[in-house]
Each structure stands twice: as structure tokens, then as C-alpha cells.
Amino acid sequence: MASLTSAYPTSKLRAKPGLLERLDLPRRVVFVAAASMIIVVAMLMIFIVWQGTQLFVKDGYSLGAIFDAKWDPLADTPEFGILPFILGTIVVTAGALLISTPLSVGVALFLSEVAPKWAKSIVQPALEIFVGIPSVVWGWLGITVLVPFLADTFNGPIVISLPIVGTIFSMPGFLTGFSWLAGSLVLSIMVLPTITSVSYDAFRAVPQELRTGSLALGTTRWQMIRHILIPSALSGVLTAVVLGMTRAAGEALAVQMVIGNSPTLPEAITQPMTTLTSQITLDMGNTVFGEPWQDALWTMSLVLLVISITSVVLVRVINKRRMGS
Amino acid sequence: MTANAGSIGRSSGAKPSLKGKASRGSILADRAATVVLWGTGALVLLILGSIILHFAMAAWGVVSLSFILDNPSQTTLGGIMPVLWNSIYMLALTMLIAVPVGLLGGIYMAEYAGDNIVTGAIRFAEESISSVPSIVVGLFGLILFVDDFHWGFTALAGALALTFFNLPLMTRLSEQALRAVPQDERSASLALGATKWQTIRHVVVPLAIPGLITGVILTAGRVFGEAAVLLFTAGIGTPPHYNFMNLDITNPTSPWSPFRPATTLSVYIYKLNSEGLGAFKNQIVDGSAAILISMVLIFNLGARFVGRVLSRKLTAS
Structure with a gap:
């Protein structure tokens, strides 16, 4: 036996590393592949910042002229106030989140706390299909189903009045159906899978002991969800909402197709309006490289870039808090 | 211990409802x-x-074999063959670049990355690209490839912009698939004397194949439907009648060439809608959207099915 082991010295058992590996080539190659994302982001930032500041540097517009409500690129002295677009993006996104957050958190709670296995195995794949539906398809659904529905159903002024008190709420009706509400509704469905899946992960991350502990104290499931689960998972749900917000603010084609594209500040949810992304999509093809009009569009894309990078940092801050506490 | 037992004994004597707090x-x-x-x-x-x-x-009544295989027509319903071809072509071209780079990047993140500043920077870049709006990625492609490189609107510019946009997803899905491989497998391989790279190549990657394929298919589904990235990179023009016998890939009139504009199915839907022309516009868009949705369904169910079959095969053997 002893002679057998000595006939196969263990040192020879280790495979001889190939030449490539001795040069540490595999590690270098996979590193370059991963690090390529840093290069892409850096280049993207440099190019968009460069182009986005041309309006100030080359065309001599001041920052004050940009944050103005007047957008008139065809005037003798063109005005590029991008405030309507920024506000438009903000209100459409806010509307979408207002609709989508309760629904998405509800679906997440359903999947994590309530649903039996069979229901989960239907709803989860359904959400994955939602993610896959292209944005132009959502936009087309908005145009062919949602917009005509809104226009037909609420075409008169919408007034709520009570006896004695009188009118407590009034709003112009939908003219064409292309509106703030249509944009927010389409977006709310598009961000639903994002908010749902991230909140679902947050709920699943809550230790099982907290649930059983609460239930053992005699609380109902809903009391447990309200007083234990949601507070414990709050930072995760917040992350989900921020990610949904980023997606909604950056969505271009679906919104552009249903929002009506009028460069004014919206007065009511029934009115047409515009956003940063829709105006860029619409105007980019009509402008010439280097003219102030196009430079203003680049400035708008710089605003979008700033929004998205801010949200990345925001998510990190939220998560760091969670790790810290 | 005894005190506890005593108190339980006392309270159980009073016949309490265990859900006393729930009114x-x-x-x-x-x-x-x-x-x-x-x-x-x-x-x-x-x-x-x-x-x-x-x-x-x-x-x-819209989607039929001729709708899929015919060229677009001004006077009749026509077909969508060229744009469908472009969608498939762009998908193949993008995946040709994104899959290897994403897989290798995923290997680095799962197997090599230490807890240091470089890894942190890669993670930050990954998250940043994921959250940058697709239209902005498209505009980046417009400056870089279309204007600075003077390529004009080309399939290659579109495919590279799509790669940029989907690289984080592909990398993250690969990383997850590789991380899901149990540590024991790696230890066993290393204990048998294999080097780290041999372990990765012959043990970790093969075991992760179901997850990797799922990742590839999910990425493919997203690439297939994407339009905003392509509007200003691969172009939005009506495609000409392609001559598929022209195999010269350097010739911009060949449908096989990456140096030609390539309007995809998603972009075509957007274009038809915004131009709003033609008697058959609505039918064509409905039919095209139905095809897009079917592809999404196929990609999704395919990813699920392939993943399940492969993992069953691998775990059985």
C-alpha cells in the first residue's frame, strides 16, 4: 500500500496550468469584460454632458432662460424654456406612482404572504410577461383602447357637486383622450412589475421569526402585515418606488404616443401635455446637428441623465441606511 | 423553567382563546x-x-403567412417581412456581442471580484446603465457612431447601442446563474487538483448553463422589443425590397450587411403610428404588435421550459 502511494506523488496530481493561465490571461479577459461597463458609462456621461452644455457654452443661453415656461424654437429669437417638459415628466411620473404603488405593493404582499403555490405559479410568470411587452405595444394599446375610452366616457366637464354646498370639484373633460391621465395610466402598468418584484424581494427578506412571533401573539395576518412586515420592509419598498420612478421618468415612446404632446404646463389630468422624453423623441429627427434647437434637446437629455444617476445614488443611500440599522 | 411551566398551567386552566388580541x-x-x-x-x-x-x-384576419413573408405595400395590406427580418438580424447581431461580453463579465463578478473599489465602480456602472433611459442610450449611440464615426444610421450602430443598454442585464443574470452553483462543486474540483480556470470552465459554467440560457433568452426578449434605442441609431426609414441572394456583407444594399439602416418591427410600429398614413395602418400595427407579443410569450415560456429541462437533465446525470 505504502509503495502504491509513493508511486503517485501528490505533487503531480495538480493539473499543470496552461500557458494562458500562467500569464493570468483568463482573469484579465473576464476583468476587461466586466470593466467595459465602466468605460461605457464614462463615455456616455462625457458625451451627454458635453452635448448638453452646448446650449450654454456655444449658443449663449443662460441657465435662467432654460428654466422658463416659454418654449418657442421657431421664433426669431428662439426660446428654449424647458420647464414645461421637466414639470411634465414630474407630474406624469407622480401620477403613475400614485396609481401603481398601492397596486404593486398589494400584488407583492399577495405573492409573498397570501398566495398559495398554485396562484403564485400563475401570477409570477404573468408579471414576467408584463416586463417583456415592448413599450411601443403599450403605447399602441393606449391609443387604440385607453384614449378612445377616456374620450368617449368623460367628454363633458367633470363636475362633482353636493346639495347646499354646491360645486366642490370641477375639471374640463377630455377633448381627445390624449392626456396626462392616459400617460400616467400607461406608465403605471409599465412600472408595476418593477415595483412589485423589488417589494416582493423586500418582503421575502423579512425573517420568518418576525411573522411567527407576531402570529403567536395572537395578531391576525393583516395586523402582522401592517405592523410588522411593512415597517420592516419599508426601505425595500422605498427602493422599489424609486426604481419605478426612474423607469417611468425615462420611458419615451409609450408616453409620447398617448400624452398629446402640447408644450404647456398641464392644468388638469384631462389635458394634453408633454414630457422630456416625448419632446426629444418628437423633435430630434426634425433638427440639424449643432443648431440651438437640437442643443436644447441635448440639454433635456442631460436632465434625464441627472435624474437617473441621482436615483442610483438615492437607492444606494436607502440601502446603506437599511444595512446600518 | 418551573415558573414558566406554572404560568402556562395557570392560564390554560382559565380556558383562554389563543387569539385573545384579535377582536x-x-x-x-x-x-x-x-x-x-x-x-x-x-x-x-x-x-x-x-x-x-x-x-x-x-x-x-390580419396575420397570415403572407403578412409575415411579403414586402410592405402602398395599396394593399402587404406584409412586414423586411422589418421582421431586421428584428431577427439585429437580435442576432446584438447577442453575438452581448452574450460573450456579458458572460465573461458575469464570470469576473461571480468568481474573481474582490471587495474593493474597482468592483464597487463596476457595480455602480452596472446600476447606472440600467437606470439611464433607453432614449438617452440611443442618443449616445447617435453622437458616437452615427455622427463621430460617420457610420450613419446602420444596423451595427444600433446593435452596439443595444449591447450597451443590455450588457448590465446580461452580466447580472450570468453572475446570478454562476453564484447559484454550490460552493462544494468548486471545492471538490479544486481539491482534485484543478486550477481555478479549469474549475470555472469545466465545473462552474456547465453547471450554470440552465441559468445562463434563461438569462440569454430574457435578454433576447428585451432586445427584440426595444425601439427607443434604435430610433436614432439604426434608422427609421422604410426598408427597401431586400435581395437575400446578395451575400456581400460589405455592400450596404445586402440584407446581410451590418452597414445599412435596419428598421425593426418595434420601430416600424412607432413609425407607422407617428406618420399616420395609409389605409391599412391600423391593421398593420395590430398585426405587428400581435407578432411582437407572441415573440415575447415564446421567449418567456422558452426560457422557463429550457431552464427546467436542462436543470433536470443536469441534476439527473
């Missing part, structure tokens, strides 16, 4: 909440069901 009101609230939560789940299915039904009805 009638809170039980009612609990029932209501359960109904509402089931309702949200049902709503998701209802919306998806009606969407599929809507497109099935809208596409009825």
Missing part, C-alpha cells in the same frame, strides 16, 4: 385585506388576459 373588528379587517390582496393578484391576470385577447382579436 371581531380586526378579524373583519383581516378578511377584507385578504380579499383585496387576492383581488390585486386577479387584476394582474385580468389585465394580461385582456391584452392577449385584445391582440388575438385585432390580429384575426
